[in-house]
Amino acid sequence: MTKQSTISRAEGWRRRGPLLPALIFTIVVTQVPFAFTLYYSTQSWNLVRPGSREFIGLRNYLYVFRDSQFREVALNTVILIAGTVLISAVLGLAVALLLNRTFRGRGVVRTLVITPFLITPVAGALLWKTAMFDPVFGLVNFVLQPLGLGDVEWVSQFPLASVMANLIWRWTPFMMLLILAGLQSMPTDVLEAGRVDGAGPITLFRELTLPHLRRFIELGVVLGAIYLINTFGAVYMMTQGGPGVESANLPFYIYQRAFLGFDIGQAAAMGVITVVATILISTLALRLLFKTFTATREAA
Amino acid sequence: MAEIAYKSASCIYEGTDTPAVDRLTLEIEDGEFVVLVGPSGSGKSTALRMLAGLEDIDEGTITINGTDMVGVPSKDRDIAMVFQNYALYPNMTVAENMGFALKMRGLAKDERRRKVERAAQLLDLTEMLDRKPAKLSGGQRQRVAMGRAIVREPQVFCMDEPLSNLDAKLRVQTRTQIAALQRRLGATTVYVTHDQVEAMTMGDRVAVLKDGLLQQFATPTELYDSPVNAFVAGFIGSPAMNLVSAPVTSEGVKLGGTTLPLERDQLAELHEHGLTSATVGLRPEQLEVAHPGEGVDVRIDLVEELGSDSYVHAHLTADDTGEPATLVARSHSRTPGRLGETIAFRKSHGPVHVFHPETGQRLAA
Structure with a gap:
């Protein structure tokens, strides 16, 4: 190694050095726990039975895959994420189109529409469980009563749908914000050209506005999905995952196994599976996203 | 169609x-x-x-x-x-x-x-x-x-x-x-x-x-x-028409030390409106570069060399009003003069455009 490169190496460390605390912190709070989780997932370890801890290899993973409840919960998670993201994207698009028009008090209305996203998830979930869905004094039944539908026990009869309703309420503003940003970046002269070329409002929307919004909608869907994998508060507050595991998602089920069932080994194995699946899916989604954004940068 | x-x-x-x-x-x-x-x-x-x-x-x-x-x-x-x-x-x-x-x-x-x-x-x-x-x-x-x-x-x-x-x-x-x-x-x-x-x-x-x-x-x-x-006179044409406000005399308008003669109907209309001054317009190609004393004496501010011809930007030397009026002339010569040099602009051909000093409307045809 020449002297020149030694010097530049020292110089390199001097430059990168200040980043080291942040790197170490990140490793300590993310990678070390993950390593521990990996280790725990190879143990048969239930806190209720002291002294039962032993190494069992990958058998925990086998148990997890055999667990029909785990499969049901995994399916719940997918339904919850996909349903929430798609419905809130459609609603967000509709609201964004309305808010993109000029009218008196538009600023106030925009702020009000965004508020569900700003409310603490737990508070929002509590609000939906009681003020909206309560069978005795909930607003939903109050509104439906005149139609003869007033005696539905929403949260216990449709637990997953109830949780989803709360999440859609929360995520629609997020989608709306992204899509509104897209709408406002739409060049007006392109729409005018379309009008002169003979297109009506619906054709303009389908042929010009929607293709322009595509990447904003995709961004919303991907970001929404990544966040929604971690949904816990809404499930915990509204249904506790019940009845049975009908409305449980993966984070909640893992929590139940670890902190209510005290089965550390199995919970760790489930956690590892969830993390791996999440990384796989979000990598694919992000790759798709980067692809569309690079393509549009060429277009700009 | x-x-x-x-x-x-x-x-x-x-x-x-x-x-x-x-x-x-x-x-x-x-x-x-x-x-x-x-x-x-x-x-x-x-x-x-x-x-x-x-x-x-x-x-x-x-x-x-x-x-x-x-x-x-x-x-x-x-x-x-x-x-x-x-x-x-x-x-x-x-x-x-x-x-x-x-x-x-x-x-x-x-x-x-x-x-x-x-x-x-x-x-x-x-x-x-x-x-x-x-x-x-x-x-x-x-x-x-x-x-x-x-x-x-x-x-x-x-x-x-x-x-x-x-x-x-x-x-x-x-x-x-x-x-x-x-x-x-x-x-x-x-x-x-x-x-x-x-x-x-x-x-x-x-x-x-x-x-x-x-x-x-x-x-x-x-x-x-x-x-x-x-406005139209100044907007159409490149470089723009020279528009100078000048006092009216019996023969025409006074530009620098000399008098720029006007057509008879232009003078008649000026007198009809009772105007003592008028905005006169001359296109750059209507002015040619001459020796001092052969026209309106001007000092060169800038020469724009375009190859085929050049534009001479200059201001009136014998101007008694506050801000000296500037004029642009087209010259076919490659070396019409140097910066700061005193030369003269002489009107060559074509009619002088005369406009009302306040409304800017054209006077006479």
Whole structure:
């Protein structure tokens, strides 16, 4: 190694050095726990039975895959994420189109529409469980009563749908914000050209506005999905995952196994599976996203 | 084929009191190439957008072939428009861009393709038909925008500064192409520009606008030779006409130490209005460089060398008013003088333009 490169190496460390605390912190709070989780997932370890801890290899993973409840919960998670993201994207698009028009008090209305996203998830979930869905004094039944539908026990009869309703309420503003940003970046002269070329409002929307919004909608869907994998508060507050595991998602089920069932080994194995699946899916989604954004940068 | 008539058409933008276009009246003949020209904020683009149906006609009316266009949506006016930034549909290929209007009209796919290919051939776009606009250069995008307009074979072409995003050389080239294409297609064309050279070279007739008001609507030579007011005189021509305020004498006007003789009817009209001073206009080519004492004595401020000829910017030396008036003269000589040198400008040929000192209106013919 020449002297020149030694010097530049020292110089390199001097430059990168200040980043080291942040790197170490990140490793300590993310990678070390993950390593521990990996280790725990190879143990048969239930806190209720002291002294039962032993190494069992990958058998925990086998148990997890055999667990029909785990499969049901995994399916719940997918339904919850996909349903929430798609419905809130459609609603967000509709609201964004309305808010993109000029009218008196538009600023106030925009702020009000965004508020569900700003409310603490737990508070929002509590609000939906009681003020909206309560069978005795909930607003939903109050509104439906005149139609003869007033005696539905929403949260216990449709637990997953109830949780989803709360999440859609929360995520629609997020989608709306992204899509509104897209709408406002739409060049007006392109729409005018379309009008002169003979297109009506619906054709303009389908042929010009929607293709322009595509990447904003995709961004919303991907970001929404990544966040929604971690949904816990809404499930915990509204249904506790019940009845049975009908409305449980993966984070909640893992929590139940670890902190209510005290089965550390199995919970760790489930956690590892969830993390791996999440990384796989979000990598694919992000790759798709980067692809569309690079393509549009060429277009700009 | 269409005749267009603006009849006292006004457009008032929301939240403003002054109209962007104020009672515009224009009669455009079938197949004519009319240029709307003016400085920014003159309402020229608004006037065009009113014709295209992109702005409301708040007062008066616009007719195409005698049909009232008030309340008629753009898509029913049979107008094609070329936008300043081209406004190509970014998600469609060149062929789809050009065929969009035909598709909207419900034309069959193969007929669409045939028409698009013919237009593409005309504009040398055949190889780009399957590309997206993002992959094209500025000049190619401009041609696609033109192609999108001509494929439709519309009654009227509207062009809103279509050349302003091109570099100087390409602009001159495209200018002649557009003019030739318009002659060939014979469609009535309304063309907006802020560039008076484009207006002069392309238009059959040119409408000069200022602050939403029509100043003059005439052929380019008429605009150049007899501008109706000082604004048109100063706007048309490059470099601009020399406009100097000068005191009136019995023979003409006093310019520097000398008297610039005027025509008899010009003098008569000055006296009729009881004016003691007037705004006189002389084009740079009406002045020639002479030795001191042979005309109006001036000191050179700047010499612009263009190769074929040069422009001499100078100010009057014997000016008793506060700010010395500046004049520009065209010289065929390569070395008309040096900076700071005193020379003289002499009037060579053509009439002096005389304008009212306050209203700016032209006095006598």
